[in-house]
Amino acid sequence: MMSEVRKVDARDGKLAMAHIYVAFIALALGGLCGLLQVLVRSGKFTLPANISYYTILTTHGVLLGLVLTTFFIIGFQFAALSRTAGTLSDKVRFWGWIGFWTMTIGTAMTAYYILIGEASVLFTFYAPLQAHPGFYLGLTLVVVGSWISGFAMFAHYAKWKKEHPGQVSPILTFMCVVNMILWLVCTLGVAATVLFQLLPWSLGLVDRINVLVSRTLFWYFGHPLVYFWLLPAYMVWYVVIPKVIGGKMFSDSLARLTFILFLIFSIPVGFHHQLVEPGIDPAWKYLQVVLTFMVVIPSLMTAFSMFATFEMYGRSKGATGLFGWLRKLPWGDARFFVPFVGMLFFIPAGAGGLVNASHQLNQVVHNTIWVTGHFHLTLATTVVLTFFGAAYWLIPHLTGRVMTKAMNRLAIIQAVVWAIGMFFMSGAMHFAGLLGAPRRSAFSTYGNAPQALEWIPYQIAQAVGGAILFIGIILVLIIVTNLAFFAPKGETEFPVAEVAEEAERTPLVFENWKLWLGITVALILIAYTVPFIDMIQNAPPGSKGFKLW
């Protein structure tokens, strides 16, 4: 390959680690909130000191959905860029720090207004529930900080391209760039609703807000957000795992094609979160449903690539028979095993996702706790276990330590604990959701309705699963603390796989950003222009703010 630096520079490592610390602090606090929620919902426990269930729920969603993910991803990507495209320039690193502090201050501000009870609006903050302006401002800072880091990453990539004219960029660098483009394009939506609608309205500068426009802008951002979480997990699967098991990447071109397809098809799809709401013509909903399902294609490609990599490696080690290669995989290596458990959970997670996005089936599960069960498989298992698996080599690589055998074993136990806990919690959520149990609700028997009483056993199962998951969080915090501060000094590899010899040369077209951005923007305009104009032209009188908590 090209002139790669094998080790992440110590100064870049510090920047990446700063992000990772915040991410794991968010995991600890957000996880504690999650535990309290499942306990409340079992009906056997009430929160002390008048703490509101919905304050806890808002904290849980913001810390785990927005803070843990965004911080880990940006930290991981700075490290990946430094590793594959060379040490960051002082300027890029400086802006990376500015981005970090902007995000951190924003997070602290948001958390403050949630915790003093001024923003129990959940992480989706749907108007006309109106939070304190400080909550919206804090979220704005988080997004702006991520943009600063994003542009620092682009600058680093541009420098590499300038120094290597006519060459294909390193695959991890390429993937980071795709993910940050995705992030920038989609956060424009949430930035628009926060800056032009929610902030002026909460400050009292305007009286009323167009609710449907605000929701539509939010969901323009809300679905690509999940791909922003998923793509770094795919980076680990495509590029890191093959090296960890001792194999090669199946195909460089197909991996790049997968990422480009995600960029194109993850944004013009927000209506599948708005399928059962008024004010949007169902034909436009259907168009976005079709576009939503196009991400099935890169997902199928990824599944093929992963198992092709595993099988090729197993056979190269002399495996025979149809499934003999399975036995050759390094099951005792946490760097492989933990993300692999995440991959397995992606199969039911993806299937559930197909249900959610189906034009009509959505009505059966919309806003039931089935949906919560779904994203605890996708984000809270597939993505998060992959992040844990990555942290197990990334943190010691950056801190100049090595993972001991004992910690490796604990990491494997942690993944098993997680799988068991999630099996109970998410499984019970899926079943209760099919029976109609709502999401985002404190314990209630709905006036002793017989139907609601049927949900209680499932809610107790959720509490059992959630408690097991909390043990999983404690375990991962022990491992991460050990790797950051106490593990023995030494050298840990940042694994980056090479491409299999049989694979063809990667065409440069994948880095024709004008082309891909052009297609992305065109699809967004096709999917959104007409319904958006409809919403504004046929808008009902706007809504005043409400503080109902």
Place this chain on the structure above:
Amino acid sequence: MHMHKYEKIWLFFGIGSLFVFLAVLGVGAFAQGNQPPSCLTTIDPEKVDQTPPFDKPGLVKTGDNEYQLNIVASAFSYTPNQVEIPKGAKVTINVATKDVIHGFEMAGTNVNMMVEPGYVSSFTQTFDKPGEYVILCNEYCGAGHHLMTAKVKVVE
């Protein structure tokens, strides 16, 4: 760009079944009329109580075995909160909110829609099975969100 033969087969069947699936959804939506609730009627959220049919919420007979059920949602209740529907009735449910976004879900049926200020939400359902159904708010609306409920009895 080269693709492995097996990958071509895998993608061919995968993408093929995807398009069959989307065609099924499309036929269901456009040929059979099974669209998700997408009412385009607007309403002034501050004048819901004065706007027909929400000025007199409740069940109204509109034809032979056909009914309209008009419900007003507000934090944290539905009006009316007890309704009896004759078995086999085809009921068009219209819901409007006076304040924030609410959900309108009738557990055990396909009635499930968002209720947003400024819009009327509407869905038509035939009630063939007698029994008691709980209606609940499934979109967070504030401190009393989990107490927002109503009851429907389908009677012989």
